[in-house]
Amino acid sequence: MNKCIKSWLVSLIFIFICGNIQAATVDTLNINSKSMSKAIKTVIVLPDKYNPAEQYPVLYLLHGYSGRYDNWVNNAPEIKKLVDIYNYIVVCPDGGFDSWYWDIKGDKNYQYDTFVSQELILYMDTHYATKKDRSGRGITGLSMGGHGAMTLAINHQATYGAAGSTSGGLDIRPFPMNWNIKSRIGTYSTQPMEWEAKSVINLIHLLEPNRLELIIDCGKEDFFYKVNLAIHDKLDYHNIAHTFITRSGAHNWGYWSKSIIYQMAFFHEFFNKKGDSKKN
Template sequence: MALSKKLLLTPFILFLFINSLLASVDTVATFSKAMNKEIKALVITPNSYSSDKSYPVVYLLHGYSGNYKSWLEGAPQIEELAEQYQLIIVTPDGNFDSWYWDSPEDATSKYETYITQELIPYVDTHYRTISSKEGRAISGLSMGGHGALYLGIRHQDIFGTAGSQSGGVDIGPFPENWNMKKYLGEKSAFPERWRAYSVMGQLHLLSRDNLPLVIHCGTGDFFYQVNLKLHEELTYLNIPHTFTSNPGAHNWDYWKESVQYQLLYFHNFFQSED
């Protein structure tokens, strides 16, 4: 009988042990005054989260047609990584096609303002964060990879480091894709605007050693050539960065692996800033 009880208890104890290693996930809703609507985000905190400690924060932006739950659904291991590296991960909703711009065409789409002026202050107020650029990173996939570098470069006073995974880092070759002209107007009518609203059009804001960058893209990805072009331009401008191109396509198999390396990269950055 004693042996039987022991065998029955073992799976339960194992469950408790595994559960203790996972992070906690909150769904938060913040009201955007800029867009006059409520926007959701997930906030993932280490299971050992304590009010006696302040934590660095990584913002992960989803891709086109995604939402605030996409990262956790597609790469659930980010819970474990939040615990492993003792950091907070925030996955905001960027609408399914906003490209994280303050649109010059659609006054109701102001996702640059939302993330930098509304969401970040909310997170810093409601969670124990390191509320300075030394404790804040941003990355994302596809549309979110573009958004992360675009916001990171434009707001170097807010973000200490930035990354991109399979990012649409140069929008110029894709004037008819992913609803971008809805937010920028036709490229033929606004060529300078299309350059300015691309990551490639923001590189003049970078200076050596001010914003560490980590960029990943699979060689089988339809964004590979624009990522290679970005790498070459950053090299020409003598901007230090980490660029990894390895076999992979535009899918979750690639991003599930990539995010592990990027979170390690950010962890090392935060450690160096202590």
């Protein structure tokens, strides 16, 4: 485990037990998507001491399959305390029931890559006091959202400086009949190249050296554990630095509510670090 993250966790646990923390501000907005011609519900969590005269980093936090925009704040309410501690903004957009955060050619209802990585970021940078470059942007998520976060970050390395995944579906190929993926990109038997091209594990070669800081975690009892272990091994093989955490846990909120503590500590460390990996 990353030693810096471990030390932050100790501090956090102490604060949770011993301290009373101010409540962050949670807003739910309808943000227009021109690419999809509809409004997308989005939760925005602001630090209690948010000051429009300052500039705040932003963590884009994605939900999983069949989920929605308010899953994270409702099921892991500690996020609000973490936002106050770390003093950065968390944004949770609705990614649809089964979008996998892709742009689907010819389907105007599924342009979630464009929405999250262009329209939503533009909205946040226009309406909030954000740090408007990749050194102040991170993205992560759970399950389908972990797949989405890693995919978007790899495909938009000039936009994000750090990315993560918890219990992520980082290789969709072993699951040809699951989660309605075939309705988005066709069946594996008829569209094998689409499945290959859209699996995160096959995007590793696109990573620029020292460009993205990465954190990946997955429980040992999770059905995605083997694909997460495989992507960890592939990142190691290509000498791509990353933080990889595994511990006991399954594909559920019991695991994710603890994972978010590790994840948010990681992004805090990134947002407050100066170095070549954060350069534009």
